[in-house]
Amino acid sequence: MVKIWDILVRVFHWSLVASFAIAWVTADEWQDLHEWAGYAAGALIAFRLVWGLVGTHFARFAQFVRAPWHIAAYLRDIVNGREARYLGHNPAGGLMILALIFSMAALCLTGWLYTTDVFWGEEWVEETHEALANVLLALVGVHVLGVLIASYRHDENLVRAMITGKKRPPQAADIVD
Template identity: 45%
Template sequence: MIGTPATAGTSAADRPRQKVRVWDFAVRGFHWLLVVAFVLNAFVTDAESALHHWIGYFVVALVGLRLVWGLVGTRFARFASFPPSVSGAMQQLREIAGGDTRPHAGHTPLGALMIYNLLATMLLIGLSGWMMTTNAYWGVDWVEALHEALVTWAEICVALHIGAVIWESRRTGVNLPRAMVTGVKDMPVDTAEGRAG
C-alpha cells in the first residue's frame, strides 16, 4: 500500500490514496451498453418498431451474460462479493447516519440491492415485451400495462441510482462514475483492502 493509514477525523478526501482495480472490462461494458440500450428503448425508439424489439432482446442477452459473469467473473464482478442483504443495507444506513465516510471497494450493500432489483426489472421488461409479440398475449391490456409499469419503475430506479452514485461520490471522496469508466477506484489506503463489499 502507498502511504500510511489515515488518522481519525481526517476527511475522506484528505486521506492518503491508493488506486484499486475494481471493475473489469466485462462489468464496465455491460454497464454502459445497458445504459445506451435502456435510454434508446425508453426514450428514443418507436415502441412498435422492430428496432425496439431487437434492442429489448439485446438487453435480455446482456443481463444473461451478466448473470453468468456474476458466477465465473473476477472478484468484484461475482455475486458472492455483493450478496443481497437487508441487514447489510441497514448497517450501511447506520454507518452513514453515524458519519462514517469509508468507501467500499466493490458494491455497497445498498448498491447491491439496487443492482439485483435492476437486473430483475430488466428481465421482466424483456419478458413482458416479448409476451406482447406473441399470439397469446398480443393486445392483452394487462401485459402492456405491466410492461409500461416496469419501464416506469426502472426509470425511477435509474434516477435513484444516479443520485445515489453522485451523493456517495461526494460523501466518500471516491469518484464512482470515473471508476465505472476506468475500472479503478482511487481509495483511501485505510479502506482499500478492508471493505470489500
C-alpha cells in the same frame, strides 16, 4: 489506482444504459428499434447473470450481495453520515444492482410476451410492461443519486471508475472484501 471492475462489467453497464435509453426513447415511435433494444437488454442481463457467478472477484454476486440486516445497517450509516467506503459495491449498491437486474429482466420478459401470439394485444401485459419501465426509470434515478452521494462522501468519482475500472487504493477504514 487499483483495478476493480473488469472490461466486461463496464461494457455491460454502459451497454445496458444505452439499450434502456434507446428502448425508452423509441417506445412509441420506432417499434423495430424498440424491440431490438429490448432484445439487447435481455441478452445483456443473461450475460450478467452468468458473469455474476463465474466472473472476476468484484463482478461476482457473492462479493456484493449482502444480508438484509447488513443493507439496513449501511443505509442507517448513510443517514448518519458515517458509512464505510467499500472498494467494490457497497451494500446499498449491491441491492440496487439486484433491483435493476430483476426489473430489467421482468421488463424484457413482458416486452417479449407482448410479441407472442398468446399475449399479443393483452392489455395487462402492455400495462405491466409500461409500469415496469417506469419503475426501472425510478430505480435508475435512485441509482444515479446514490452514485453521486457516494462519490461526494468518499471523495471519489464513481462514474469515472465505471469507465476506467479503477478506484483509489483502499485506506485503513475501507472495506475491501
